[in-house]
Amino acid sequence: MFENVKMPEGMNPETLQHLMSPNNYGKLENHSGVGVAMDEKSGEYVIFYLLVEEDLIKDAKFTTNGCQDTLVIGSMFSDMIIGNDISYGQGAIKKMQDKLGVM
Amino acid sequence: MNTLFQKKHELWMHINFASFSINDEKIKSCLYDFSQIAFRHMKWIASDVLAHGENYNYDRDMELCKQDRVFAIIMNLKKEIEKIQDLYGQSVLADRLRSDDKYLIEYLDEVLHNHQNNLEVTAFNLKREWDDLAQDQVDALTQFLLAEVYKEYEVILIYAYMQARTDNLTQFNVYQDLIDESHFHLKSFGNMMAKLGLLNLPRELHEMTYVIKDLEKFVEDGIAEEEAAKELCKELSESITDEKLSKFFDFINFQESYHIELMKKLL
Structure with a gap:
C-alpha cells in the first residue's frame, strides 16, 4: 500500500529500512553453524546462524540485543552473504566496511 | 514452550500497537487500557505455567497489521482475539480471560458500528x-x-x-x-x-x-x-x-x- 511513498531527504532510506525491519532477524532452527560473540563489559551480544550446503550459504540469520549499528550491519551483512559461497562470505567483510562508509 | 503464553504475548502487542496506530484519542485510550489488561493476562498465564512446572519464552510469530483505515485495524484485532479463544481451556483464569475478551469484542463492534470512526491511519x-x-x-x-x-x-x-x-x-x-x-x-x-x-x-x-x-x-x-x-x-x-x-x-x-x-x- 505504501509502494509509492518517497522517503524524505536526510536519513539514508536504506539504513532506516534496515532499522525498522532488519532482514534475516531471528533464530535459524535448522542451522549448520552458529557463532556467538559477547561483549562481557556491556553484556551486548550477537548470535549469527548459518545454513551451509556444499559450500553454499543457503540461509543466514542473526539476533542481538545490541545497538542500532549492530542491527543495521547484521541485516546488511546477512543479505550480502545469502546465496553466495563461503569464500564470498569471508570477503564480504571488506564490502561491508565499504557500505558502512556511507552510513 | 507454552503456546497460550506466546499467543497472549502476541495479542498484547496487537492491541498495544493498534492503540498507538489510531489517531482518535477515545479509541486509542480505550484500546490502550485493554492492552494493559492483556498484559496482566500474560502475567497470570506465566504464573500458571510456572506453577505447573512448565516454562514459556518470548518467541513471536506475528506481523503488525499495517493498514490505512481504522476499520481494517479493528477487524484484524477482532480476528486475533477470536483466534486465541480455543487455547484458553477450562479454569477460573480461563473464564476471566474469556470474559475480558468478550467485552473487548463488544467494544470493537461498537467502534465498527459507527462509520465516522473509519478515519485514515497515518x-x-x-x-x-x-x-x-x-x-x-x-x-x-x-x-x-x-x-x-x-x-x-x-x-x-x-x-x-x-x-x-x-x-x-x-x-x-x-x-x-x-x-x-x-x-x-x-x-x-x-x-x-x-x-x-x-x-x-x-x-x-x-x-x-x-x-x-x-x-x-x-x-x-x-x-x-x-x-x-x-x-x-x-x-x-x-x-x-x-x-x-x-x-x-x-x-x-x-x-x-x-x-x-x-x-x-x-x-
Whole structure:
C-alpha cells in the first residue's frame, strides 16, 4: 500500500529500512553453524546462524540485543552473504566496511 | 514452550500497537487500557505455567497489521482475539480471560458500528514529519525512538520474566514499578513513532536477553543503560527546538534517574 511513498531527504532510506525491519532477524532452527560473540563489559551480544550446503550459504540469520549499528550491519551483512559461497562470505567483510562508509 | 503464553504475548502487542496506530484519542485510550489488561493476562498465564512446572519464552510469530483505515485495524484485532479463544481451556483464569475478551469484542463492534470512526491511519505512511522540526531534528528523533521503543519493550519483558521468578517482596515491587514506568515510556514513544508515520514492532528477544543468571551484573548493565538513555534524552532535549517536546525529554530524563535508584534496590 505504501509502494509509492518517497522517503524524505536526510536519513539514508536504506539504513532506516534496515532499522525498522532488519532482514534475516531471528533464530535459524535448522542451522549448520552458529557463532556467538559477547561483549562481557556491556553484556551486548550477537548470535549469527548459518545454513551451509556444499559450500553454499543457503540461509543466514542473526539476533542481538545490541545497538542500532549492530542491527543495521547484521541485516546488511546477512543479505550480502545469502546465496553466495563461503569464500564470498569471508570477503564480504571488506564490502561491508565499504557500505558502512556511507552510513 | 507454552503456546497460550506466546499467543497472549502476541495479542498484547496487537492491541498495544493498534492503540498507538489510531489517531482518535477515545479509541486509542480505550484500546490502550485493554492492552494493559492483556498484559496482566500474560502475567497470570506465566504464573500458571510456572506453577505447573512448565516454562514459556518470548518467541513471536506475528506481523503488525499495517493498514490505512481504522476499520481494517479493528477487524484484524477482532480476528486475533477470536483466534486465541480455543487455547484458553477450562479454569477460573480461563473464564476471566474469556470474559475480558468478550467485552473487548463488544467494544470493537461498537467502534465498527459507527462509520465516522473509519478515519485514515497515518501511523505507517513513512512521512516522518513533526510539526515545525527541521529534518536533522526529525532524523535524531527517529533514531532515538527506534532504539527506545525496542529498549522499553525489552525491559518490560525482562522485568516481567524476573518478577515471575522471585519470592522476594522488595524485588517483586521494584520489578512492578519498573514495568509500570516502562509501559508509560513505551506508550509515549510508540505514539510518537505513529505520529512520525514510522510505527513498527520492536524486534524479538532471544533467551540470552531475558534469562538472567547474574542479577548483580544485570543491574550494573541496566544502570549503565539507564545512564546512556538519560544522556540521549538530554542530547535530544537540547537539540530539539520544539519546547513542548524538549520538556517531555527532560521529564523522561528525570524518570530514568529514578529508575537507577529503583534498580539499586534489587541488590
